[in-house]
Amino acid sequence: ITLLTDFGTEDGYVGAIKGRILSKDPDIKIVDISHTIPKYDVRSASFNISNFVDYFPKGTIHLSIIDPGVGGKRKPLIIKTDNFVLITPDNGTASFIFESYRCEIFKIKTDWLKWVISDTFHGRDIFAPAAAELAIGKSIEEIAVPFEGEALTFVAKAKMIQNNKWELNVLHVDHFGNIITNLKKNQLEKNSDLKNCRIQIGKIFLHGIKKSYSDVNKGECLLLWGSSDYLEIAQNKGNANAFFNLTDKKKLFFEF
């Protein structure tokens, strides 16, 4: 079971979740991914999930609890793909998963739970126990029913607005200040000629695509395909996000 939350690590919340899982079976393997996803930031969670699920062994259960709507009407989901299972509230966290994998969607039942369900901590009382049940070999059908209706999702891909001109958004800013845009390499035609490409960030232009951060001098900015093949704006040994001071609203244009 992997664990992704926005709980931070200064409280006992993550502990309660781990305890609930291990009390089902102390041999279940829990892998911390992150507990410092920005608070309530479903979009960031969604992108980050897409960065690691491919690297885990078949059958891994990914548990993601970024849940600003806890206690409200959003449903607790189990999303089954060929290789893994994702357990998450129905709030858009699974957007990137829906786009890239064949998914079956289930809604977690609560009749099998043996405790009072807190209105503010479904992570501990519903999601973690569901993950634990699957981890010890229970079938999804025993704790969930097929989900009817449409799961929440947001489309995140870059849009081509003219021939070879694209409008991009910021998907995520990472720990190093790298600005990851929503243009994925495979959205461009395979033989696109990027020699003269450029990106416009406000009034600044960056030209050409580099291979790695160290291809430019310290402090210089560059454009590259990041480790998940999204177009990324970076500054060698610096912080591109601090440098460009991007707001959510600023649009980026890429052309070649």
Place this chain on the structure above:
Amino acid sequence: ITLLTDFGTEDGYVGAIKGRILSKDPDIKIVDISHTIPKYDVRSASFNISNFVDYFPKGTIHLSIIDPGVGGKRKPLIIKTDNFVLITPDNGTASFIFESYRCEIFKIKTDWLKWVISDTFHGRDIFAPAAAELAIGKSIEEIAVPFEGEALTFVAKAKMIQNNKWELNVLHVDHFGNIITNLKKNQLEKNSDLKNCRIQIGKIFLHGIKKSYSDVNKGECLLLWGSSDYLEIAQNKGNANAFFNLTDKKKLFFEF
């Protein structure tokens, strides 16, 4: 063994502790709870411990090293309850545990330790090794003696100052800025009528108890019973602590 410290994660300290445990037996399971308890904050540690111990399997060893008095006169304790063991310096960390569980208290001996004990890092040199010994099946009596004298504790419960009027303190502010008070649900009589209850925070009043954060609009404040049944002041998708700017000294009054 669970691990709760205020060591932060930017140094090798947590690593030294984990290494010391695993060098006793690499198969011991270590579960990180938190390493970012506010520095020296025994009160926060004490509250957080009470939030997760109930969820772990019987026999779990909880190791808590928030130890501002390291090298001084405070004693290293092992606290045994029916379901778990807590290893901690005698500095109040166990206050909530003393209040809620039947406890036997032991003082760790040091004659069985085979290395020089650093004056500044008993976590690595005393507490972690003690946890490892218990984890591989040694009895408490082999590494500790019954503790004589009184263990340090602070009483943390809310006080009723008039009929149905309570004076509260802040117990903890969590990662989301939720203000957790020291009034626990079971301190009120079971059939208390809370329909017209209100809390006074400085000059502001909050009325009624909601069930979950999403019962009010984004940015609105509310009162609810938190996931550990303490009365909690929250702001939907916001940060109640930043909103109210509470200082430690401000008193809260709850009446119904």
Place this chain on the structure above:
Amino acid sequence: ITLLTDFGTEDGYVGAIKGRILSKDPDIKIVDISHTIPKYDVRSASFNISNFVDYFPKGTIHLSIIDPGVGGKRKPLIIKTDNFVLITPDNGTASFIFESYRCEIFKIKTDWLKWVISDTFHGRDIFAPAAAELAIGKSIEEIAVPFEGEALTFVAKAKMIQNNKWELNVLHVDHFGNIITNLKKNQLEKNSDLKNCRIQIGKIFLHGIKKSYSDVNKGECLLLWGSSDYLEIAQNKGNANAFFNLTDKKKLFFEF
């Protein structure tokens, strides 16, 4: 396998690394040391590694990925000592290890890797897979060749500038603000008389060496041998680094 990175925990990067390791064998034990080493800070990484390697069981594989030069010319190394293996880019991370242990150095080959190597994430694509191979019992020779040339290192020890007068640098500032200098206890002669020793920090002098933080009053500064036997400037329950506002350039002088 232990894990030390500067990746932070707000992205999916650490997850990708853990997944890559576990997909080789889900039973490999991964121990988080830290993911919040200051960005690109090879010096801090190097010091922190020296603080925990001695405490882990024989045969542990330590994986350290602080890699500002990723995609550039620096080589991926495997460093073998009698008790452990360190996998790291050749950028000085291993300086303290080179100083204290007999080391054999290897360069990781890449011909055995079955995927496209990203230019920005060798942690996921080279270093973690190498660690996983060793963890399942492969020999170093199968995935690496002896390293020719000189591995990058920086000398970090304090210098004696006059009889019993030393010039020190700051090695690391820890989570508590303790200033750890590069004077190690064993650099002084065994019978040195430190009764009248003092350290000069700008215009301030601290006299004598204490045993533990609690030997002085709250808020008072002191000098002591830290838990790894380096001379350390601390403030009881405070933050010495904030107090002295040291810059990297300020020199420290210790005499006795």
